[in-house]
Amino acid sequence: MNLENTLLMIPGPVPIVPRVQRAMSKPMFGHRGEEFGTIYDECREILAQLFGTNNEIFIISGSGTASIEAAIGNLIGKDDTIVTIENGKFGERLCDIGDRYGRAVKLQYEWGTPIDLDAVDNALEQGAKAIAMVHNETSAAIRNPVEKVAELAKKHGALFIMDAITTVGGDTVLVDEWGVDIAFMGSQKCIAAPPGLSAITVSDAAWDAMVDNRPYYLDLKAYRKSGSNNPSQTPYTPGVPLFSAMLEALRIVQEEGMEKRKHRHSQGAAAVRAAAGVLGIELFPTIDQYHSYSNTVTAMNIPQGITDKQLRGEMLDMNIQISGGQAHLKGKIFRIGSMGNFTATDMITTICALELVLHRHGLIDNIGEGVEAAYKELE
Numbered sequence: 001m002n003l004e005n006t007l008l009m010i011p012g013p014v015p016i017v018p019r020v021q022r023a024m025s026k027p028m029f030g031h032r033g034e035e036f037g038t039i040y041d042e043c044r045e046i047l048a049q050l051f052g053t054n055n056e057i058f059i060i061s062g063s064g065t066a067s068i069e070a071a072i073g074n075l076i077g078k079d080d081t082i083v084t085i086e087n088g089k090f091g092e093r094l095c096d097i098g099d100r101y102g103r104a105v106k107l108q109y110e111w112g113t114p115i116d117l118d119a120v121d122n123a124l125e126q127g128a129k130a131i132a133m134v135h136n137e138t139s140a141a142i143r144n145p146v147e148k149v150a151e152l153a154k155k156h157g158a159l160f161i162m163d164a165i166t167t168v169g170g171d172t173v174l175v176d177e178w179g180v181d182i183a184f185m186g187s188q189k190c191i192a193a194p195p196g197l198s199a200i201t202v203s204d205a206a207w208d209a210m211v212d213n214r215p216y217y218l219d220l221k222a223y224r225k226s227g228s229n230n231p232s233q234t235p236y237t238p239g240v241p242l243f244s245a246m247l248e249a250l251r252i253v254q255e256e257g258m259e260k261r262k263h264r265h266s267q268g269a270a271a272v273r274a275a276a277g278v279l280g281i282e283l284f285p286t287i288d289q290y291h292s293y294s295n296t297v298t299a300m301n302i303p304q305g306i307t308d309k310q311l312r313g314e315m316l317d318m319n320i321q322i323s324g325g326q327a328h329l330k331g332k333i334f335r336i337g338s339m340g341n342f343t344a345t346d347m348i349t350t351i352c353a354l355e356l357v358l359h360r361h362g363l364i365d366n367i368g369e370g371v372e373a374a375y376k377e378l379e
């Protein structure tokens, strides 16, 4: 029986509210006219605030990875060196794309463990055109020290590329203040729009450093040229209904206010961690003074005595979908998102279902302690 009411508590895509869904179902309109240009410009204006930048924003029709490829593909030629940092699945993607376009010097750490800032310093010392890293490593639920790496990039004259896909719209992002050259986000994560769009921002220094042999579909200079038309446009036909949906989602972000929204996200993650604490579930990532637990997703070890399939399958039977681990973490960890327009009730419901499953498997004695611990963080 499909009741279409599964509570999606995964770290993207996240549920979209009816307002956003309705915005998507308007009659079709062209992408070279006033109507599209107005929507595009308003999206870009709000997104610039969420990125904390005065630089221009461009929106690519494609998922977040399209922007990663745009960032690296426009900056890195085959003889260029890029330092890439990996402590999770998405850092690995930066390494892979870096290698595809140029020479990636890979700093690789066990997923969910801290990166070594001295190693970053040393790698940049050898000379690199750019360095790329993930702000919030969604696969491992660890938030990486982007400000520290930005300082090191500046010290060595390297451009800094930041994957802010699961922080823009849910956590603090200060592109200009931190000195980030290229940053990008994905529509299906914290702003709670449907998947399919990705926004990217580019500094003056990055524009000046772009290679001649740029990707065709993802040529950022083509995006800049079309973006300055009146009405503003994208180079090729964009996912028009997705832009209408994104604008509505961004208006909702503005109505809530970024301060409140960030607080709500951090409370959501704190609630899951508090529940894990009393339920005897270990948090997966290892943090130190420079790293922290993610505010938008929480990763936990699957407890002894239950399998991934049982844990997530039985939650799904209760109409709640959570995530497992990616790649070698599959079967070892599970993840609960606190991302988008979730409510305190969504968090409580999720924790309650988790408790019911653990109780059924004899892993906890009482039901309700996790909910109580979570609720204290949500008040």
Ligand SMILES: *Cc1c(COP(=O)(O)O)cnc(C)c1O
Pocket (backbone or CB within 6 Å): 012, 063, 064, 065, 066, 090, 134, 136, 137, 138, 139, 163, 165, 166, 186
């Ligand atoms: C979701 C995500 C991406 C992009 O994935 P897509 O499937 O291309 O949208 C990249 N980096 C991080 C940190 C993510 O969470």
